[in-house]
Amino acid sequence: MAGTNALMTLENFINGKFVPCNSYIDSYDPSTGEVYCRVPNSGKEEIEAAVEAARAAFPGWSARSPQERSKVLYRLADLLEQSLEELAQAESRDQGKTVALARGVDIPRAVQNFRFFASSVLHHTSACTQADPAGCVHYTVRAPVGIAGLISPWNLPLYLLTWKVAPAIAAGNTVIAKPSELTSVTAWMMCKLLEKAGVPPGVVNIVFGTGPRVGEALVAHPEVPLISFTGSQPTAERIIHLSAPHCKKLSLELGGKNPAIIFDDANLEECIPTTVKSSFANQGEICLCTSRIFVQRSIYREFLEKFVEATRRWKVGIPSDPLASMGALISKAHLEKVRSYIKKARSEGARILCGEGVDTLSLPAKNQGGYFMLPTVITHIKDESCCMKEEIFGPVTCVVPFDSEEEVIQRANSVKYGLAATVWSCNVGRVHRVAKKLQSGLVWTNCWLIRELNLPFGGMKSSGVGREGGKDSYEFFTEVKTITIKH
Ligand SMILES: NC(=O)C1=CN([C@@H]2O[C@H](COP(=O)(O)OP(=O)(O)OC[C@H]3O[C@@H](n4cnc5c(N)ncnc54)[C@H](O)[C@@H]3O)[C@@H](O)[C@H]2O)C=CC1
Numbered sequence: 001m002a003g004t005n006a007l008m009t010l011e012n013f014i015n016g017k018f019v020p021c022n023s024y025i026d027s028y029d030p031s032t033g034e035v036y037c038r039v040p041n042s043g044k045e046e047i048e049a050a051v052e053a054a055r056a057a058f059p060g061w062s063a064r065s066p067q068e069r070s071k072v073l074y075r076l077a078d079l080l081e082q083s084l085e086e087l088a089q090a091e092s093r094d095q096g097k098t099v100a101l102a103r104g105v106d107i108p109r110a111v112q113n114f115r116f117f118a119s120s121v122l123h124h125t126s127a128c129t130q131a132d133p134a135g136c137v138h139y140t141v142r143a144p145v146g147i148a149g150l151i152s153p154w155n156l157p158l159y160l161l162t163w164k165v166a167p168a169i170a171a172g173n174t175v176i177a178k179p180s181e182l183t184s185v186t187a188w189m190m191c192k193l194l195e196k197a198g199v200p201p202g203v204v205n206i207v208f209g210t211g212p213r214v215g216e217a218l219v220a221h222p223e224v225p226l227i228s229f230t231g232s233q234p235t236a237e238r239i240i241h242l243s244a245p246h247c248k249k250l251s252l253e254l255g256g257k258n259p260a261i262i263f264d265d266a267n268l269e270e271c272i273p274t275t276v277k278s279s280f281a282n283q284g285e286i287c288l289c290t291s292r293i294f295v296q297r298s299i300y301r302e303f304l305e306k307f308v309e310a311t312r313r314w315k316v317g318i319p320s321d322p323l324a325s326m327g328a329l330i331s332k333a334h335l336e337k338v339r340s341y342i343k344k345a346r347s348e349g350a351r352i353l354c355g356e357g358v359d360t361l362s363l364p365a366k367n368q369g370g371y372f373m374l375p376t377v378i379t380h381i382k383d384e385s386c387c388m389k390e391e392i393f394g395p396v397t398c399v400v401p402f403d404s405e406e407e408v409i410q411r412a413n414s415v416k417y418g419l420a421a422t423v424w425s426c427n428v429g430r431v432h433r434v435a436k437k438l439q440s441g442l443v444w445t446n447c448w449l450i451r452e453l454n455l456p457f458g459g460m461k462s463s464g465v466g467r468e469g470g471k472d473s474y475e476f477f478t479e480v481k482t483i484t485i486k487h
């Protein structure tokens with residue numbers, strides 16, 4: 001880091017060294033709206049340097065045994081854990097989320113990502129078939145793909161970056177990662193730990209900058225055969241287009257318009273606080289957040305009353321406030337976009353029961369320019385409204401009634417996305433039936449966001465291509481070869 005006008009200035013990390021850049025982008029503290037950091041505005045030149053480093057490091061790293069690589073990942077996890085508080089403070093400042101969330105979820109999960117893949121890489125087996133009449137044995141071997149291009153978003157910065165870096169390097173690839181230009185700080189902090197963890201130069205390269213400039217240079221590079229991306233659907237389309245001439249391997253984890261389906265036998269004591277959390281956690285900026293709540297008509301009024309009451313208790317505050325459940329949204333542009341959906345709903349005749357435009361938010365003077373808004377509940381809205389169809393990615397949720405099981409399944413499935421759903425009912429048969437019929441890569445019943453890293457994670461329809469998780473990540477980050485031996 002070079003000190004300039006008291007602004008923190010990040011540098012790219014290429015071939016084991018911090019490297020300054022010719023130009024920089026301002027990065028804002030979402031809780032004040034002030035510039036506090038400068039992020040390299042990298043481009044093709046930096047990608048070329050990173051590719052050269054990753055190419056040179058690949059033979060040595062890929063030749064190591066999974067056991068040797070695993071030890072390095074465990075060491076990195078320990079080092080991240082030792083820096084937990086510092087990383088949590090930094091993540092909160094950079095992203096706007098509460099320190100409590102970063103401390104309790106984001107950073108521990110980044111640590112867990114390295115530990116999980118350090119362990120799981122030791123336990124993969126390959127297939128073998130004996131073909132007696134042909135006098136053959138067939139078996140498969142897997143090898144790392146090469147240089148992995150990893151592009152991550154701003155909502156869960158270190159959590160989602162490490163969800164890609166850990167399995168990629170565990171499998172023997174070298175990587176070039178590009179975090180979001182809006183939230184680059186914790187990735188840069190992690191770079192400082194790599195050497196001590198024993199990650200050889202060139203195995204992990206992190207290049208900062210914008211999507212159209214450095215992101216596209218990475219995606220289009222012919223020597224990067226694989227791209228793992230988490231972010232928006234329009235960006236995914238661009239990535240598919242740019243990688244098509246090279247037939248790259250793609251893993252695309254995209255957005256959602258996630259339904260919660262609440263039947264009249266649901267345990268509301270558990271359902272209401274969990275659905276408030278699933279709607280508004282991390283300011284509603286998680287692809288898994290609930291944004292369409294379907295409630296069976298007989299309990300609709302009771303649910304709504306209790307849900308609005310619980311939403312009003314979901315405190316918005318400055319990120320360091322230990323009592324705050326929600327901090328600031330990521331950017332001014334994003335705040336305006338989220339607000340525009342509420343305005344649209346209002347113009348369509350929908351009712352805003354609490355939050356934006358209804359309740360008052362009080363903030364300290366120094367945070368008046370921050371990107372805060374109250375969690376907002378919308379009702380009397382049609383399924384065809386853009387608020388019920390498009391990903392808002394903010395603290396806004398719509399609540400509507402339904403009558404029958406068949407009807408709600410059809411309505412829940414009526415959007416282009418298919419990422420995560422929740423189903424609330426005490427009827428075991430119904431829970432299984434509904435879960436099976438939902439077009440959704442993940443279905444949580446009577447809970448939300450309980451993660452099992454070993455199992456497939458990802459969405460259907462416009463929510464993505466491919467799955468990540470223990471075996472799925474291993475298969476994505478390796479190429480399989482079938483070998484036949486005639487004996
Ligand atoms: N996980 C998710 O589902 C996420 C969804 N979103 C959705 O996307 C909307 C827009 O947010 P953005 O930050 O603009 O998301 P985005 O999809 O543009 O950004 C995600 C990452 O992709 C990079 N990127 C952008 N354009 C690129 C390009 N042409 N080539 C290569 N990389 C590129 C960005 O720099 C960032 O690192 C949000 O309002 C939200 O609805 C955003 C972030 C995460």
Ligand SMILES: N/C(=C\C=C\C(=O)O)C(=O)O
Nearest residue numbers: 155230253286287288451
């Ligand atoms: N991919 C996202 C969230 C993942 C959460 C998890 O793996 O537990 C996202 O919000 O983009």
